[in-house]
Amino acid sequence: MGCYCSKFTSCCFISEHNGPVNEAKNAENEEKGEISDLPSFREFSVEQLRIATSGFAFENIVSEHGEKAPNVVYKGKMDNQRRIAVKRFNRSAWPDARQFMEEAKAVGQLRNHRMANLIGCCCEGDERLLVAEFMPHETLAKHLFHWEAQPMKWAMRLRVALYIAEALEYCTSKGRALYHDLNAYRIVFDYDCNPRLSCFGLMKNSRDGKSYSTNLAFTPPEYLRTGRVTPESVFYSFGTLLLDLLSGKHIPPSHALDLIKDRNLQMLTDSCLEGQFSTDGGTELVRLASRCLQYEPRERPNPKSLVAALIPLQKETEVPSHTLMGIPHGEEVLSLSALGEACLRMDLTAIHEIIEKLGYKDDEGVTTELSFQMWTNQMQDTLNSKKKGDAAFRHKDFRVAIECYTQFIDVGTMMSPTVFGRRSLSHLMNDMPEEALNDAVQAQVISPVWHIASYLQASALFALGRENEAQIALKEGSILEEKRTTNS
Template identity: 80%
Template sequence: MPFVIPTRNFAGKTAPTLSISNFQTSIVSTGISYALYRVKINVDSLKFPYNGVCILPYSLLKERAGMGCDFSKYSPCCLGKEQDGHVPEARVDENEDNAEGIDLPRFHEFTIDQLRRATSGFAVENIVSEHGEKAPNVVYKGRLENQMRIAVKRFNRNAWPDAQQFLEEARAVGQLRNQRLANLLGCCCEGEERLLIAEYMPNDTLAKHLFHWETQPMKWAMRMRVALHLAEALEYCTSKGRALYHDLNAYRVLYDDDYNPKLSCFGLMKNSRDGKSYSTNLAFTPPEYLRTGRVTPESVTYSFGTLLLDLLSGKHIPPSHALDLIRDKNLQTLSDSCLEGQFSNDEGTELVRLASRCLQSEPRERPNPKSLVTALIPLQKDSEVPSHVLMGIPDGTAAFTLSPLGEACLRMDLTAIHEVLEKIGYKDDEGAATELSFQMWTNQMQETLNSKKKGDAAFRHKDFKTAIDNYTVFIDVGTMVSPTVYARRSLSYLMSNMPDEALNDAMQAQVISPVWYIAFYLQAVALLAMGKENEAQVALKEGSSLETKKNTN
């Protein structure tokens, strides 16, 4: 049965309708409702076979399942670097951590072009590192073509002069998969470029929530949860032979969509020339590091002790000063006044005792991560309460305000969305008008413009089948690309109860215009129509954020 492959343009054309029997495929990755395939096809209108990548409907996977492909192990992953013509499979590692519900792609080596696309050209507005552009190594947020959000750490050019060392370290850390980590997904090592790619954690750092809170201070129960989760992360890393963590501090603790604390994987990379292993004030560094300049597992425990002091006091107190207060039994001065009544004297004493053990001047007297976990478990409270509730967030996925358009998308009001698309017209098609006027003299372009005009007229009069047909003619010619045409055809598909096709078009609109909020909103509506509520919330939140930025600029 023939179907249309919605590919990117090649040689000024797009692939025509093909039947399943006349192309060869190998899966690159799968997404929510589509599969990214490497295809080799013969196209009659071309003098050579096309060997490239295209998106195919998810329903096709079932048709191909009988041909020896195991689709159950595939996860979303961006297309990776080719080596000897081979495209690596994007499978999750088959290890014991999958039992924890970890569903992540295998560690992957990305190209710099992929990361440029994911971060909109390393745009300033995508910087999330604490010191912005002034940071020695800048961290960007980004999004892969399969919609997976990522954090991209771009090192300065002198950080890792030895490319092989960088790759070996990244590959080793990239084998770790644990729910207590913001896991490392991949790296990039091209020329002088050194980048790490990790899971994106959208809800700030422990430092922000503990030291610079705006609405309410962090509760005792949440502080103890942070301590336990970090201890569990360190215990896991130690069990996997990665006991060293460089510069463990409150900025290394990140919060996911549901406000669960996770340890950044970036600190697991061995020291390089990007600076000292301890970038904080020397008052917070382990005493043995000051003597030898080397990080040991016991040094990590010392840093964990400083974090326990942060959690208890709500301030970044130098360990020497804290130990003086502890020796003088002046615990009231050490404790955060905002925590009054939230923990017992015994609980406070136990936490102080544990912090003191971590801060012992003799490294061998400090507890190991397993002992830390054992000591922190009895201090847990409200374990059944979700983290976002303890943080005072009513709903971990809906903590943002929607515009009227966003509200229309949330309630799947297609009529209201249609009115908005009609109103904005083609304002967001950057450069399209210029290119159209330049090429209008060709007969082919005139025919293309006529099909677009017919599509617009049908769209205006809500004849969505005719709109789909005419917009498809415009798209298939391939001379022009228009995010608005894809958006209009996406909504037409939604009106025709074809959410898979609608999602594909909305994604194509995003590829053309990466920061266009309309593309994300339409993805959200398509995902809602497919019953993918969690994924829809992510797209809706991103669309809302981009719309807000556009309206404030």
């Protein structure tokens, strides 16, 4: 969910009369995996959430979105600096306001350390929004299918399987056994890099409960027959998740079952895992997956038996999740702006959106210089090159943008950091990271305190695989941006 977690101070939400009874109750809750330091579920206004997400800004989108995923998740920040994830539903998803509120309040009663918990909702006019803890380290799909630095380790994959099984066991024990469309995008990672189950899947998206949206090749057989999901359907989906973890790919269950039947486990196993796990561990996970993928719902395991089967498989149990994931921990994680986060995840489209919205506001002093020199024919040609470059940049024709900005730069009479910045991003868009790095460095030479130059350097360094240098540039950009915000 997109990412947001909660490290809230307990003094804000726990009674002042904390005696032995409360301490005992908290200890009991922790044993069950329940969280006692989260705020109570509450209703938000649209305006509060609009402010928190900077007007539902494009750069704050943290979920897959488009025609196939009309319900968008945004990151946001409340007045008290608590970070949140806000899911904004398609206007037709919840025509019945009362049903939406009832569902949200029921899900909002759940509190578990294996879940990204729901902390509020909004139901105003046609707007239907959910507010949850923010999870900063993205989705399982990102780390499993689209990894950049390193593939997910076998021990971490086993931990994901166990923690999600525990989350489903908790939901079942609380009377919320139906989880809609369980998949790798529904699993997110908190500040400690522990996997959590998104609470959003506990909300059905329509009055009749028909909320399944994955490719039909991965849909439980009973859904194809009846158009409805049951608690047993959830464990069919859990079986597909186990296949994802084992293979590092999204394999249709029918194909996977054929491979299992032919005992062709090598074809099923992620080649990146070679040497990381014993045959016994892999065989047991395959066995669990095939049990979950049984055609008859009644033959599938329940969550309690899944948890019991997964516990003995756990490896490196003393190693923290952030270490297994290779991600800096706690205070080491930078608090990044939308632009900083876009650079960190190499989301060039989001970077382009932000730079385009900014325009040339950061060209301090350049505008005056331009106005003085417009009277010469040569300068007019130069300005035309820049205008053509801007138009090409706006329309994402980055090759033409490079050509036009190069003509402007080569004249050499005016030094514009933003032109170098735009050409830097254009180079990145054309898979030219060395050229992008050179331009970003030149932009910072012209304007040493321009934070975007540092961020673009970070993006180019990430593209070049120079991870440590990229992190340093990212931190410098964050510091410069914070100073700029403080002074403005």
